[in-house]
Amino acid sequence: MTTNHILTVENLSTRFQTPDGEVEAVNNVNFHIDPGETLGVVGESGSGKTQIFLSLMGLLAKNGTSTGSVRYKDKEILNLRSRDLNKIRGVSMSMIFQDPMTSLNPFLKISRQMTEVLVEHRGMSEADALKRAIAMLDRVGIPGAAQRVHMYPHEFSGGMRQRVMIAMALLCDPEVLIADEPTTALDVTVQAQILDLLRDLQKDFNTATVMITHDLGVVAGLCDRVMVMYGGRVVETGTVRDIFYDSHHPYTEGLLKSMPRIDRANEDSMFAIPGQPPNLQNLPTGCAYQERCGYVMDRCCVERPLLKGFGDGRASACFREDGQ
């Protein structure tokens, strides 16, 4: 099986051992990423969207284990020793997080944190590495990069810190950039700047990007393909148009309807998905969405709908597709 996917994920499952029992955070997830595309991963908190990517980056919490297969090009990388993983992680695949402060060392200057990677992985000299770091900071829109590279993380504002993170992630020309809610902690005007920047950078570098977010607005503006997660499983995949204009899964539909929209005056009340997000420790038999679904059938409560493809990368996990 030869493919030109950069990243292929097959049957990925991630479990956590907790004092209250085993929790299956990610369940049998399959997807792939092609060069230059942007994949949106949408879901609520606890849907497993972040855990997928922490698993494949080898960043799971200690009580977590993953099974399945993750291939970077043709190399299996799941559960690799961290020494081997480090040749890929941060070099060919980078990840940026919601809170940049958690991934920046507050006691080191930005210059030091940026050049370290280049010197180690690229064998660059300190001087060249610094030049590249400055060029990269300049590229992500940090004014006065040559001076500011010598500052400490806390001297930057939230938006600027996220820019620094993006610059650091792009230093080694990664082929995959995983962005986990990169704009959630930012103000809307700054969010717009960062989203513009990500769009621009993708054009320039042709990096495959994964955008993990709960904000469908961000997905609409940025992504090519979308994967919707619920209760640790993928419930629907498709192109951004498919998802937004022709959604098949009731959860996707509900999510879209319940998003408040700034461009529309509202009716009497907002559409709301009833009920609470599922408790992963205590998932019902059958479909995880059954308790909140408007189309629920008897079958949904006994049997779990599998993700079923229907052409062109479209798939949905719902019995409604069976034409019942």
Next chain:
Amino acid sequence: MTAMTAPDKRDNAPILSVRDLKVHFPIPGKGPFAKDRPLKAVDGVNFDLFPGETLGVVGESGCGKSTLGRAILQLIAPSGGQVAWLGKDIVGIPHRDMQPLRRDLQIIFQDPLASLNPRMTIGEIIAEPLVTHKPELGKDEIKTRVKRMMARVGLLPQMINRYPHEFSGGQCQRIGIARAMILEPKLIVCDEPVSALDVSIQAQIVNLLQELQREFDLSLIFISHDLSIVRHICHRIMVLYLGNVMELADRDSIYAAPRHPYTKALISAVPIPDPEIERNKERIVLTGDLPSPLSPPSGCVFRTRCPFAQEKCATDVPTIDRVSETQEVACHFHDSI
């Protein structure tokens, strides 16, 4: 839209009138003998709130919107100005006189779990305002009322002995709402009540607030950074920037025809969940970050990020102009841009 028209103001006196409200925090200067510098979190805010009305207060982090909400409730002492509650100024009144008024003034917080005492059962949490203000009520009466309110906000009444950590975020927010509603107050300040919740839960909470508002003729001050939620729940909207009001208008005017460049930028920055519209819409992208509130720009505080700034903006502080019956704007050039 007809179902959500603002209550007719002319018939009613405002329930709350805020005049030139200021909150300045002293920040210690650099060096041991330097003078304290004032951080002007809220700097001269004026508005009226009418019974049954929802006023949205929007702005970016650090614009003073949360401080404003707390200053209205006298949880933070204002440095100047007036807050007239039912026609009576409550700024600086003695603690003793303020206590009875708190029955009518409540607050809901952003972080649903953090706003509930983890060591108390939710029955005790919801009952606390009752126990405080109506000590004459018997235990059974209190319990009945708590259960009734729990059912009203969508919580199972038999959960009364459970603890906050046993609930999801949305349910915790319902507990917070039940606590705020149990005394049937006249005004609730909602400080980002849905920001910490999942999208599918946000709408539930917004709808609950709207239902309660109709049922109890509540006034709401809805503080939020999310302009799309605000559009759905608020009758009027006030845009704050560095503690100053940029624009104050009713909902339809502000979204259809924003007059202040900051309002325009804010609205255009909100992503729309529709790929076609989102990718083709016109946007005003602001450059840079919020200036430090310790040294706000001279003249118009927004001028450093304003794409239309001119010389006049650096020297003159714009006054709030009434541009229509329902819209007020603080910009020198609101006519030309």
Next chain:
Amino acid sequence: MMNKSEKTALLQSAGATKEIEGRSLWRDARIRLFRNKAAVGSMIILGIITLLAIIAPLLSPYAYDQIDWGYIQEGPNWENGHIFGTDGNGRDLFVRVLYGARVSLAVGLLATAVSLIIGVTYGAIAGYFGGKIDSIMMRFVDVLYSLPFMFFVIMLMVVFGRNIFLIFVALGAVEWLTMARIVRGQTLSLRRREFIEAAHATGVSNFKIIFRHVIPNVLGPVIVYMTLTIPQVILTESFLSFLGLGVQEPLTSWGVLISEGAKVIEASTWMLIYPAVFLALTLFCFNFIGDGLRDALDPKDR
């Protein structure tokens, strides 16, 4: 909006009166604590020591101050009933060690209780009100801290004479300072929490906020510190007794016994070993319980 089925379910359940019991954080902590083997083992050992101390007179035919002229400073001997041997005055060491346990444990518990009551209240008030009140109250603590403790105790002894209650007072008066600092620090961070603000907004009085919202939420670290204070107090008492400032003969404590044993370490090792083992065992137990409690009360820090 709720859908119909949910609403009817809600209405039906509103009629149902059966209330579901909640799982309090304290209960969770207790469950976690009882999963900790070292802590449970320590609690059992401590329980046995305490029980022995309480029923001490029933266990041995000898009284703690009774001199057995036939066996002066004799080693352990099962046949004559002096199972730990006797001391230089011919008194049964087994009974004396258990009586010493009474004094040591009582001093530990009472002095800690004194420090707990004063420290928690003082710290919570200082931390909650903050500002000038906090500054004044904490400077007072700083001043007391800087007084030399030994000097303070010796002065008390000189003025009021040697008295076991003075030891409680002296130790409690010193230990509450640290407790107050811990509680104040915790309260300062709690004060900004939203549930405190919610109580304010409702108009709950400061006094009630402190006792209903602040103190229950600082008890976690307080309890942990308490289990570490008890051995510290026992140790300090032993030290005072070692110096001759502790309890008065013929009453005894582990410190006194160790002090006596140390003098004759070459001739009669048992006089040192038995009280020392009991003291060390108790200290270990308290420390293990403290560790267990810390993990149980704050599982994130593990």
